[in-house]
Amino acid sequence: MSKPCLATVWLDGCSGCHMSFLDMDERLIDLAEKVEVVYSPLVDGKDFPEMADITLVEGAVSSAEDLEKIKHIRQHTRILVSLGDCAVTANVPSMRNVLEVDKMLREVYLEQVAGQPQIPNQVVPALLPQARPVHEVVKVDVFVPGCPPPADAIYFLLTELLEGRQPDLSALTRFGK
Numbered sequence: 001m002s003k004p005c006l007a008t009v010w011l012d013g014c015s016g017c018h019m020s021f022l023d024m025d026e027r028l029i030d031l032a033e034k035v036e037v038v039y040s041p042l043v044d045g046k047d048f049p050e051m052a053d054i055t056l057v058e059g060a061v062s063s064a065e066d067l068e069k070i071k072h073i074r075q076h077t078r079i080l081v082s083l084g085d086c087a088v089t090a091n092v093p094s095m096r097n098v099l100e101v102d103k104m105l106r107e108v109y110l111e112q113v114a115g116q117p118q119i120p121n122q123v124v125p126a127l128l129p130q131a132r133p134v135h136e137v138v139k140v141d142v143f144v145p146g147c148p149p150p151a152d153a154i155y156f157l158l159t160e161l162l163e164g165r166q167p168d169l170s171a172l173t174r175f176g177k
C-alpha cells in the first residue's frame, strides 16, 4: 500500500520553520517510514504532485509568485497546514505593511544603503501590496503557531494527522516561541 504524501512549502519565511522540522532528529526516520516526502525545499522533486495528503506551509504570502503557488497547492492538497507565525499571522514579513511597496523598496535599497544602491528588478518576483497570512488567500485546515513551532509540536501534528485525528496543539505551541 502506498504511503501518504507529505509536502512542505517555503513562501516568505526565514527557513526557521523548516529547520524546526529537521529538529525532529531521529523521529525523521520514524516519519520516513510513514510518509513519502513528495515536494519540499529539502528534497529534489521540483513539481508539486497531483495530490498531496498533507502540506506544511512556512511563510507569509508576499509576492505574486507566492500567491500563484499557494493557490495551486491548495487545489492539490487534502490537508493544508499553516506552519509557524509567518504563515498564521504574516508575522515578520508583515512589518513592511506599514509602508507602500514603492516607498519601502526605496528606503531599503536606496536610502538606507551606503554602497551601490539599486532596487532589484530582475528574477525577484513582484511584491503584493501587503504580506498576508495564508488563510487570507486560501482555506487552511490546521494552524500551528510558533516562531518557529517546536519540533515536538510538528511531530505531534504529523502523527495525529496521519492517524486521522485533528491535533490539539494548544499545550505545545504559542505565538512568538
Ligand code: SF4
Residues within 6 Å of the ligand: 012, 013, 014, 015, 016, 017, 058, 059, 083, 084, 085, 086, 087, 091, 092, 146, 147, 148, 149
Ligand atoms: S515563523 Fe519565525 S521561524 Fe518561521 S519563517 Fe517566520 S520568522 Fe522564520
